[in-house]
Amino acid sequence: MSIHENRRPAHAVLVSVALLSTLAACGSPGTADTSPTPSASVSAVENAEGDLTVLVSTPDVAFYEALAEAFEKQNPDVDVTVEGQDYNALATNAPRILSASNPPDLIKLGSFGNLAKDELIRPLDDYAEAYGWDAWPQSQFAAARIADDGITRGEGQLYGVGPGFGLTGIYMNDQLADQIGLTDPPATLGELESALAAAADEGIVPVMTNGKDGGTAFLLQNLQMDLAGSPEQMRAWVFGQEGASLAGDATTEAAATLQGWANDGYLPQDVNDIDQTAAPTRFTAGEGLFFPSGNWQAPGLDQAEGDFSFFLFPPADSGGQPTAMTAGSNLALSARSDNPDAAAAFLDFVQTDPEARQLTVSSGGLVPAGPADASTPEADGVIGDTVAAFDELVAEDGLVDFMANASSSIQVNTIVPNLQLLLANRQAPDEFTSELQEGYERETGG
Amino acid sequence: MSARLVADSRAGVVKAGPGRRNWAGLAWIAPAATMYGLFVLYPLTQTARYSLYEWDGFGEARFVGVANYQRLLTEPELRSSISHSFVLIGFFSILPMLLGLVCAVALARMDKNVFGSGARTVLFLPQVIPLVGAGIAWTWAYSTSGYVNQILGWLRLEGWARPWLSDFATALPAVGLIGTWVSFGFCTVLLLAGISRIDPHLLEAARLDGAAYWQELRHVIVPGLRREVAIGLTVTTVAALATFDIVYVSTNGGPGYATMVPGVEIYRLTFLSQEVGAASALALALIVLVLVVVTPIQLLMRDD
Numbered sequence: 224m225s226i227h228e229n230r231r232p233a234h235a236v237l238v239s240v241a242l243l244s245t246l247a248a249c250g251s252p253g254t255a256d257t258s259p260t261p262s263a264s265v266s267a268v269e270n271a272e273g274d275l276t277v278l279v280s281t282p283d284v285a286f287y288e289a290l291a292e293a294f295e296k297q298n299p300d301v302d303v304t305v306e307g308q309d310y311n312a313l314a315t316n317a318p319r320i321l322s323a324s325n326p327p328d329l330i331k332l333g334s335f336g337n338l339a340k341d342e343l344i345r346p347l348d349d350y351a352e353a354y355g356w357d358a359w360p361q362s363q364f365a366a367a368r369i370a371d372d373g374i375t376r377g378e379g380q381l382y383g384v385g386p387g388f389g390l391t392g393i394y395m396n397d398q399l400a401d402q403i404g405l406t407d408p409p410a411t412l413g414e415l416e417s418a419l420a421a422a423a424d425e426g427i428v429p430v431m432t433n434g435k436d437g438g439t440a441f442l443l444q445n446l447q448m449d450l451a452g453s454p455e456q457m458r459a460w461v462f463g464q465e466g467a468s469l470a471g472d473a474t475t476e477a478a479a480t481l482q483g484w485a486n487d488g489y490l491p492q493d494v495n496d497i498d499q500t501a502a503p504t505r506f507t508a509g510e511g512l513f514f515p516s517g518n519w520q521a522p523g524l525d526q527a528e529g530d531f532s533f534f535l536f537p538p539a540d541s542g543g544q545p546t547a548m549t550a551g552s553n554l555a556l557s558a559r560s561d562n563p564d565a566a567a568a569f570l571d572f573v574q575t576d577p578e579a580r581q582l583t584v585s586s587g588g589l590v591p592a593g594p595a596d597a598s599t600p601e602a603d604g605v606i607g608d609t610v611a612a613f614d615e616l617v618a619e620d621g622l623v624d625f626m627a628n629a630s631s632s633i634q635v636n637t638i639v640p641n642l643q644l645l646l647a648n649r650q651a652p653d654e655f656t657s658e659l660q661e662g663y664e665r666e667t668g669g
Numbered sequence: 670m671s672a673r674l675v676a677d678s679r680a681g682v683v684k685a686g687p688g689r690r691n692w693a694g695l696a697w698i699a700p701a702a703t704m705y706g707l708f709v710l711y712p713l714t715q716t717a718r719y720s721l722y723e724w725d726g727f728g729e730a731r732f733v734g735v736a737n738y739q740r741l742l743t744e745p746e747l748r749s750s751i752s753h754s755f756v757l758i759g760f761f762s763i764l765p766m767l768l769g770l771v772c773a774v775a776l777a778r779m780d781k782n783v784f785g786s787g788a789r790t791v792l793f794l795p796q797v798i799p800l801v802g803a804g805i806a807w808t809w810a811y812s813t814s815g816y817v818n819q820i821l822g823w824l825r826l827e828g829w830a831r832p833w834l835s836d837f838a839t840a841l842p843a844v845g846l847i848g849t850w851v852s853f854g855f856c857t858v859l860l861l862a863g864i865s866r867i868d869p870h871l872l873e874a875a876r877l878d879g880a881a882y883w884q885e886l887r888h889v890i891v892p893g894l895r896r897e898v899a900i901g902l903t904v905t906t907v908a909a910l911a912t913f914d915i916v917y918v919s920t921n922g923g924p925g926y927a928t929m930v931p932g933v934e935i936y937r938l939t940f941l942s943q944e945v946g947a948a949s950a951l952a953l954a955l956i957v958l959v960l961v962v963v964t965p966i967q968l969l970m971r972d973d
Contacts, residue, residue, distance in 0.1 A: 496832030632941035
């Protein structure tokens, strides 16, 4: 068919250009003012009532349903519904879910992104005062505070609290440790490296970790904090504070150490292909002496065959402070919730009630913080190790948030890709440091 | 002078009628046109609008003009994602077309028996499977203990075994081969239909003139497939440039940035970084890129 309508394409182009420019001039998308601001002052409620919806990620549903049941027993007039969504889908859809007409009252969020700035979640300081949370050790709330600029964390209004904290450390396969004559967990970085060398000599994979989706970032962060001598540089960076930077010798040395470990065969050969479900599976099957991970793996390891123990990442020198990353499993209160009082009562319950705290440890795989004099849950095995380690760290203020939480996409855009390049010897350690800082400035500076 | 053709139902003859609009025709296309307008054209105008702002999708938007487009030209990751999608054109488009041609020609000869139609069905199955399912299945196959390495083991080629999707050198070709697998059946079936459309008298005439099979192929069959090749190349090239599902599921742009493509980058900008303006600018750039690549194909293959 070769009919040429010479004028029609020209018309079409003109029309589309006109249409496009008209719409482009149609004012900016989005709205400035979204939710109603809370008006009356709040107070602690004795008996919560009404309906409550809690939205969490799918693996947490069983744990939160147990918490909900315990809460309903104490507050018979309230009805709690727990809903679950895939973790990634939840992170992606959180803004949409919260701005819908019927949002959940409480939503589990790893990071808050722009939700605070867009006023989709409600600050909790008035409830903190009503329930007395402001008298507890405050470092547990630092990561969930967001300043007025909506970006800087660590200071400002409180936006999320939760039943407990995830904590990182290293799991050790006790049977493989016996094989190389390791009786006590390494107490310094030097001892750790000797253990790695000994394991490699015996033909044991020294460290099992997931390079595909960020397990190697734990090692990098711990090494950086060790070699910097203090977690302050990292803490400021993760909280997005003014002028924070990871550029410097500590980061480059940490990257060089990690790259050296990969070259010496201390990491699995296919480390960049192992993801976060494959790594614990392979570790429990006996591949790997050490497994840097967190207390969320503890329930699974206690049930698996074999003996495992948990220790915090050792400091650089003996007598130094061990470092660990922690992040609260935080629930945020939706700004459009129609039952904020009951929601706040639930938040207080999960932090203080002894039964809830026990559930947090045994079912949630987390460690509760709460008031200084709160009940300590009972636990043994690996879980017991993690509880003890966390209490030690809270007391010494050694908690730092994960590098991945510096911004909502820095893990996927910057940290993981550059670590993969580093471990494949396609990037020099100092290049790594500059790429990391550049990526960070791009994501946080805007 | 433009010819306006109106179907005359009485005579069944097409008549030229200057000044008479084809109302019946417009009525027939109205539903499809409305859907197209609502779900394709309108969002397109909105994307163009968003690309001029810095916006997170919910709060206030800040007008920034062409800043988002400038970013496209300066950030190296965004530039390399476009070059990766060109590599994928080779795997999603050119390779399946060549393989499809070979297969279609072979199948055309055995079209008459059951084996032929069974083969067609089996070959077309990859098109029917959702891309996400294909991506996941292939990720397992490519893993350290997956089928690909197992088969290499059977063939005594263990030295070549590696985590294909996590090795910097092989990741992009490996992802490309998934796309080849998906498109190959489509190209085969398309070209097979084209071959059956070729006038058998032409083939007979060529044979009578003493042409060998490969001469028949070169002078009658391949030229006769021009339209199908154009369609196939267009569809698969657009798929290659806009690909998202396969890459997201198998490598998520990794290792490093080795398999990053514009589709995944747009997803990340929108949903993870919450930079709707930058994502919209990249999306529009992708549209322009697709047009730039597809138009020459269409023009080259036009038979008039």
